[in-house]
Amino acid sequence: MRHVGAIAGRELRSMFVSPVAYAILTLFAIVAGFFFLASVLGFDAQVAEAQQFRAFDYLRQLNLNDHVIAPFYGIMWIVLLFLVPGITMGLFASEKTNGTQELLMTSPITIWELVIGKFLAASLFVLLLVGMVGIFTGILFFFGDPELPKAASGLLGLTLVALSYVAVGSFASSVTRNQLIAFFLSLVLLLILWMLSIVADLGAGGGAIASDGLVSRSMRWLSSADRFEQMVRGLVDTKDLAYFGFMIGTFLILTKASIESVRWR
Amino acid sequence: MIEARGLTKRYGDLVAVNDVSFEVGSGEVVGFLGPNGAGKTTTMRILTGFVPATDGTAKIAGHDIFEDPLAARRAIGYLPETPPLYPEMDVAHYLTYVARLKDVPRGRRKGAVDRAMERCGLADVRRRVIGSLSKGYRQRVGLAQAIVHDPAVLILDEPTVGLDPIQIREIRGLIAGLADSQEGGTGHTVILSTHILAEVEAICRRVMLINAGRKVLDGPLAELTRDGQRLEDVFTRVTLSDQAEASAGGTAEAAEAAQ
Ligand SMILES: Nc1ncnc2c1ncn2[C@@H]1O[C@H](COP(=O)(O)OP(=O)(O)O)[C@@H](O)[C@H]1O
Numbered sequence: 001m002r003h004v005g006a007i008a009g010r011e012l013r014s015m016f017v018s019p020v021a022y023a024i025l026t027l028f029a030i031v032a033g034f035f036f037l038a039s040v041l042g043f044d045a046q047v048a049e050a051q052q053f054r055a056f057d058y059l060r061q062l063n064l065n066d067h068v069i070a071p072f073y074g075i076m077w078i079v080l081l082f083l084v085p086g087i088t089m090g091l092f093a094s095e096k097t098n099g100t101q102e103l104l105m106t107s108p109i110t111i112w113e114l115v116i117g118k119f120l121a122a123s124l125f126v127l128l129l130v131g132m133v134g135i136f137t138g139i140l141f142f143f144g145d146p147e148l149p150k151a152a153s154g155l156l157g158l159t160l161v162a163l164s165y166v167a168v169g170s171f172a173s174s175v176t177r178n179q180l181i182a183f184f185l186s187l188v189l190l191l192i193l194w195m196l197s198i199v200a201d202l203g204a205g206g207g208a209i210a211s212d213g214l215v216s217r218s219m220r221w222l223s224s225a226d227r228f229e230q231m232v233r234g235l236v237d238t239k240d241l242a243y244f245g246f247m248i249g250t251f252l253i254l255t256k257a258s259i260e261s262v263r264w265r
Numbered sequence: 266m267i268e269a270r271g272l273t274k275r276y277g278d279l280v281a282v283n284d285v286s287f288e289v290g291s292g293e294v295v296g297f298l299g300p301n302g303a304g305k306t307t308t309m310r311i312l313t314g315f316v317p318a319t320d321g322t323a324k325i326a327g328h329d330i331f332e333d334p335l336a337a338r339r340a341i342g343y344l345p346e347t348p349p350l351y352p353e354m355d356v357a358h359y360l361t362y363v364a365r366l367k368d369v370p371r372g373r374r375k376g377a378v379d380r381a382m383e384r385c386g387l388a389d390v391r392r393r394v395i396g397s398l399s400k401g402y403r404q405r406v407g408l409a410q411a412i413v414h415d416p417a418v419l420i421l422d423e424p425t426v427g428l429d430p431i432q433i434r435e436i437r438g439l440i441a442g443l444a445d446s447q448e449g450g451t452g453h454t455v456i457l458s459t460h461i462l463a464e465v466e467a468i469c470r471r472v473m474l475i476n477a478g479r480k481v482l483d484g485p486l487a488e489l490t491r492d493g494q495r496l497e498d499v500f501t502r503v504t505l506s507d508q509a510e511a512s513a514g515g516t517a518e519a520a521e522a523a524q
């Protein structure tokens with residue numbers, strides 16, 4: 001694993017010489033700032049309204065965790081779903097168009113070192129984005145007193161979701177030499193993963209599949225949506241952690257297999 | 266240094282490389298000749314581990330490319346047909362990165378990079394971004410990445426293709442220099458593919474001719490051109506007669522007959 005650092009380092013360096021990385025960071029900061037502000041102002045309006053109508057029961061229910069942080073995380077999750085494919089699309093595809101694949105595959109490195117190095121680089125970049133979400137959330141602690149454990153477990157959920165998206169995006173980038181195809185392939189995969197629980201709900205609601213049947217349950221199991229929501233509610237379950245580990249592991253194994261299969265074609 | 270046994274590569278029905286065997290001794294410089302599509306690139310890709318052979322195997326500096334691929338690759342410097350460059354990196358950073366990939370120990374990395382740049386005439390452009398270099402300079406960077414870890418074996422796939430005549434002369438000069446013994450030791454063992462005969466005559470002492478995936482000729486350049494024959498004539502005659510034999514259902518005997 002001693003080549004992992006070299007590969008991840010080169011990848012990060014290349015990301016940061018291109019204006020795209022800075023554009024993504026800036027854009028994300030603006031988008032995150034906007035939705036953060038929107039969540040805070042929305043909360044403010046709700047509080048004002050509740051006071052105006054003397055709805056004290058409702059007022060007591062309003063809190064920063066559930067009415068600012070949770071919706072904010074939820075929106076950032078969707079933003080990441082669309083952004084991560086853009087970050088990962090070039091990971092392997094660009095090596096193929098550059099011809100540098102031939103350097104990598106004839107160097108005394110293992111495919112695992114390559115896959116892990118690439119995954120690490122993209123993960124570090126994505127962690128910068130999640131870090132920004134963390135900073136915005138941190139601002140709330142100066143003005144109110146949200147529950148820290150809940151905010152932290154939600155952020156952990158967002159981190160894990162994002163890392164599993166990086167793994168999916170790595171795989172998409174490994175199966176093609178075209179970055180645009182890689183982008184759309186990972187977007188489609190992520191949307192499918194995201195919609196599985198909705199489809200399970202709809203199918204169960206319409207009676208198409210039994211809500212506790214094997215199909216419905218496995219669709220739910222594969223979907224990250226419910227797990228993420230659990231974590232935003234402050235519930236960290238080892239089963240959910242294992243799920244994200246499983247998703248990351250599976251897609252990294254698929255990435256490795258796809259790189260190997262190109263070799264044996 | 267190189268021992269290839271029965272190398273064969275099939276792409277579906279197409280046999281790109283067909284039962285090719287050869288040995289290359291330490292310090293030899295071999296010109297790997299053949300018309301386009303003959304199987305030169307495929308053979309080199311098998312040796313470097315980029316594509317696996319369908320059949321046969323090879324040893325590089327004593328390491329089997331299938332049983333001990335990492336050790337075999339450590340012994341090889343490879344310049345593919347298109348130099349594997351990152352356009353956004355500068356020359357020195359790029360070569361340092363390659364040195365890390367090729368297991369040059371940290372303490373020796375800077376020296377190795379400086380030496381490769383010096384040998385390939387890159388000292389003046391060390392901080393230039395590769396994408397901004399001319400084609401000739403990019404080829405030099407490609408050559409520098411092949412030698413940065415001082416490999417026993419150099420495999421160069423059409424190193425002068427697409428260059429202008431002056432650049433061609435420069436690159437040939439560089440390769441000839443790499444092949445010559447340096448600092449008292451033996452020089453690199455070099456296999457260089459080309460379809461330009463003059464290139465072989467300029468640099469190589471041994472010629473290996475491949476046609477339609479099969480090795481049809483292998484010997485010292487001096488011997489092939491001994492009785493005043495021009496290499497071009499030998500090349501044309503062997504290639505054509507081999508094709509005639511092949512279409513007549515003949516086998517590798519054609520090569521013997523032609524010799
Ligand atoms: N990846 C591949 N898939 C299918 N056919 C290939 C592939 N690579 C090479 N070939 C075929 O194998 C033959 C030999 O090609 P190559 O080794 O590139 O020849 P050369 O380098 O001597 O010009 C050609 O007919 C080529 O079309």
Ligand SMILES: [Mg+2]
Binds near residue numbers: 306307346
């Ligand atoms: Mg070729």
